[in-house]
Amino acid sequence: MLPGLAADSVVISHNPSDPDDVLIELYGCSPETVTRAVQRATRAQPEWLAAGAAARSAALHRVGDALEAAHEELAGLLVREVGKPLTEAREELTRAVAIWRYYAQLPQEAPGTVQEPTSGPGLLLTRRRPHGVAGLITSWQFPLAAPSWDAAPALAVGNTVVVKPAPEATACALRVAEILKGVLPSGVLQIAPGGPEIGAALADLADVVSFTGSSEVGTAVVCAAASRGVPARLEVSGHNAAVVLPDANVARAAVDIAAAIACCAGQKHTATKRVIAVDSVLPKLREALKQALQSLSARDPNTTEAVCGPVISKTARDRVIQARDSALASGAHVLAGDTRVRRERAAGWYVDPVLLENVPDDHDLNRRGISGPVAVLSKVMTFDAAIRAANSGRYGVVSSLHTSDLEKALSAVGRLNAAMVRVNAPTTGTEFLLPLGREKDSRGVREKERATMDFYTSTRTVSLLPAVSA
Known part of the structure; x- marks a missing residue:
């Protein structure tokens, strides 16, 4: 039991590739501990803000340096705790370091603007000010990069931060906190491990809230924040579509789409869940996808060749198998992905990437999808029908289009109802240099890049006029 943690709920984190390997077992925080x-x-926040831009910038650079120094250790911990393939784990660490160094520049940004008054002498100013305490409720898919996307800009503009990590990624969060002890002033960045009740307590207390997870829980977080007039940002579910036109480079598109189905075992919010083939491209695309996915079968994430590791839990694996079986019972058939567990990896929560065809329109896989390496292939006859199909889902995280027709690419950019549109690229992959948001039920204000300054600060208007003689 960690010092200061109350015995309310037990947090247990297993190795998905070897569930008997328990990384951490501890009593999570109580709501009272979150309050403290x-x-x-x-x-700590006023002193952190008063330290000034140069001090905050230097501190964020030190965080990047500390994470870089622990690069291989943390990459190994990512593999062990969430089953992320080693190559991708190393890439996540590299990205996390880059994120902290990028946002280390943010304190030097102008804190506002200056305007001339409409009449007479004086100045009209805007000044950005931090909200106070940022409550970050994070998911396990990116245990280091995703919290960095929120914590780094929140700290850069003068907030302090309390992070509630996903239980499945608790060991990663606590190890980072140990590494950063002494790098940041006391109280500036804290970890509050635990279950849903801890996230609820943080949403009820923080001055600004960021949440990553399911849309159902996200709705509750927004309601809790809205009831207090507190800004909240959500990153919730994706049901992303990849559209392939007849003029596409089918071999290249199949490689990109297969990777977006399989990487991180299909558990990213940007994973491809629907593949929409237009007219005559279907037969060629079907065969190319089958071959590409067969080469991406789930394997030990400790190997550099692995793209698809285990899913995060037995429940997640069972959900994939049940969805596959339900679709088959409804008349679908499997193009790729035998979900039977192989003997040599029976200990882990492994499932091969699954591609299904002829899935009924009203099946869950066509309506919202699941977290796992499962996708549905369907055919439409026209480009317009493909756009309608891609836009038909509840969620609007990202859509991809594969084509060599520039006119159709530009048309799709304006018509696809997703926050990100990627042309001749997989749905997976985001740039922290660009703002990222969500549409429809995925919801969420823009984040990353300079858009985070708007979210983690409030703007005050100041009128500075000359004194009038008595």
């Missing part, structure tokens, strides 16, 4: 963490952060 927020109080410490509240006390």
Whole structure:
């Protein structure tokens, strides 16, 4: 049991590739412990802001340096705790370091603007000010990069931070906190491990809230924040479509789409869940996807060749198998992905990437999808029908289009109802240099890049006029 943690709920984190390997077992925080963490952060925030832009910038650079120094250790921990393939784990660490160094520049940004008054002498100013304490409720898919996307800009503009990690990624969060001890001032960045009740407590206490997870829980977080007039940002479910036109480079498109189905075992919010083939491209695309996915079968994430590792839990694996069987019972057939567990990897929560065809329109896989390496292939006859099909889902994270027709590519950019449109690229992959948001039920204000400054600060208007003689 960690010092200061109350015995309310037990947090257990297993190795998905070897469930008997328990990384961590501890009592999570109680809501009272979260209250004390927020109080410490509240006390630390004025001094953190008053330290000035140069001090905050230097501190964020030190965080990047500390993470870089622990690169291989943390990459190994990512593999062990969430089953992320080694190559991708190393890439996540590299990205996390780059994120902290990028946002280390943010404190030097102008804190506002200056305007001339409409009449008479004086100045009209805008000044950005931090909200206070940022509560970050994070998911396990990117245990280091995703919290960095939120924590780094929140700290850069003068907030302090309390992070509630996903239980499945608790060991990663606590190890980072140990590495950063002494790098940041006391109380500036704290970890509050635990279950849903801890996230709820943080949403009820923080001055600004960022949430990553399911749309159902996200709705509750937004309601809790809205009831207090507190800004909240959500990153929730994706049901992303990849559209392939007859003029596409089919071999290249199949490689990109297969990777977007299989990487991180299909558990990213940007994973491809629907593949929409237009007219005559279907037969060629079907065969290319089958071959590409067969080469991406689930394997030990400790190998550099692995693209698809285990899913995060037995429940997640069972959900994939049940969805596949349900679709088959409804008349679908499997193009790729035998979900039977192989003997040599029976200990882990492995499932091969699954591609299904002829799935009924009203099946869950066509309506919202599941977290796992499962996708549906379907055919439409026209480009317009493909756009309608891609836009038909509840969620709007990302859509991809594969074509060599520039006119259709530009048309799709304006018509696809997703926050990100990627042409001749997989749905997976985001750039922290660009703002990222969500459409429809995926919801969410823009984040990353300079858009985070708007979210993690409030803008105050100041009128500075000359004194009038008595």
